[in-house]
Amino acid sequence: MFAQVPEFFCLACNNGDLGTTKLPMFPFFAMTEHPKKTKAATEHWMDADFVAALRHDMLRFSRLQLRDPAQAEDAVQDALMAAFAQSSRFSGQVALKTWVFGILKHKIVDQIRVQHRTTNASAMAQEEESLDQTFDTLFKANAHWTPVARPSNWGNPAEALEQAHFWVVFDACLNNLPANTARVFSMREFLELETPEICQELAITPSHCNVILHRARNALRRCLEKKWFTAGEQTC
Amino acid sequence: MLSCKDATRLLSEAQDRPLTLAEKMQLEIHLAMCRGCRNFKGQIAFLREACKHYIDPAQK
Numbered sequence: 001m002f003a004q005v006p007e008f009f010c011l012a013c014n015n016g017d018l019g020t021t022k023l024p025m026f027p028f029f030a031m032t033e034h035p036k037k038t039k040a041a042t043e044h045w046m047d048a049d050f051v052a053a054l055r056h057d058m059l060r061f062s063r064l065q066l067r068d069p070a071q072a073e074d075a076v077q078d079a080l081m082a083a084f085a086q087s088s089r090f091s092g093q094v095a096l097k098t099w100v101f102g103i104l105k106h107k108i109v110d111q112i113r114v115q116h117r118t119t120n121a122s123a124m125a126q127e128e129e130s131l132d133q134t135f136d137t138l139f140k141a142n143a144h145w146t147p148v149a150r151p152s153n154w155g156n157p158a159e160a161l162e163q164a165h166f167w168v169v170f171d172a173c174l175n176n177l178p179a180n181t182a183r184v185f186s187m188r189e190f191l192e193l194e195t196p197e198i199c200q201e202l203a204i205t206p207s208h209c210n211v212i213l214h215r216a217r218n219a220l221r222r223c224l225e226k227k228w229f230t231a232g233e234q235t236c
Numbered sequence: 237m238l239s240c241k242d243a244t245r246l247l248s249e250a251q252d253r254p255l256t257l258a259e260k261m262q263l264e265i266h267l268a269m270c271r272g273c274r275n276f277k278g279q280i281a282f283l284r285e286a287c288k289h290y291i292d293p294a295q296k
Contacts, residue, residue, distance in 0.1 A: 061291065101291050143239030150272035157282040161289050170286060188252065189287035195252045214248035221279040 079104035127178030131215040173223035185216035238266040
């Protein structure tokens with residue numbers, strides 16, 4: 001039975017810098033290999049480089065959302081197993097990567113539910129207070145922008161999306177957000193949940209959710225403005 | 237008249253829920269006069285765009 005098991009997960013795990021990896025459940029794979037799997041999906045699964053790169057990107061994404069290496073690893077492993085087991089459902093109409101990430105998003109939401117049960121409410125309040133204070137310093141007493149804090153024109157920011165270094169900066173800015181704020185932002189923007197769903201999952205009110213998203217967006221745009229869009233500009 | 241602080245709040249909420257007609261009108265009037273908030277609007281629109289491209293920057 002073991003001889004039939006694809007080796008791609010092991011190859012992917014040996015990629016080096018990705019930390020400890022749980023061994024996949026080999027017999028499970030052997031049993032769930034599906035005869036009707038599309039040729040395209042099968043070819044991808046057998047391509048060790050493709051799977052290693054996919055797994056690397058999935059871990060990066062998962063860690064960003066969950067901020068817990070072990071949970072991030074679990075979500076990726078669960079998603080890969082589910083994706084492989086369900087390969088027959090892959091229609092080929094979207095890229096395999098997009099399809100697998102769709103599965104990963106569900107696994108991350110599952111982990112967030114687990115995390116939420118252990119979230120410390122006072123830690124959440126504390127980090128929000130600090131973001132609120134920072135936000136308030138951007139405005140004058142009459143609640144209009146201070147000259148120095150006024151958002152600048154980023155020109156054609158879409159060009160940044162093409163540049164590899166932009167994504168390094170973007171990651172760093174996301175990681176700078178306090179954990180709970182980042183979680184709400186991620187649920188909205190990466191996992192694409194609607195705000196009522198987020199409120200329900202995290203047991204917070206809609207207005208609280210709106211405030212957290214507002215603070216998160218403001219902190220992120222300020223970080224990008226500073227670290228990317230005006231980085232390198234000389235001040236007079 | 238809407239303050240910049242309130243305008244940024246509405247601009248953020250506009251990404252999550254439909255604004256009421258009154259909110260939209262107040263916001264439009266403010267944006268017509270305020271360059272900082274117009275830039276804020278463009279910046280958070282870009283944030284959403286970047287998040288959509290996060291999984292695979294090559295897929296556009």
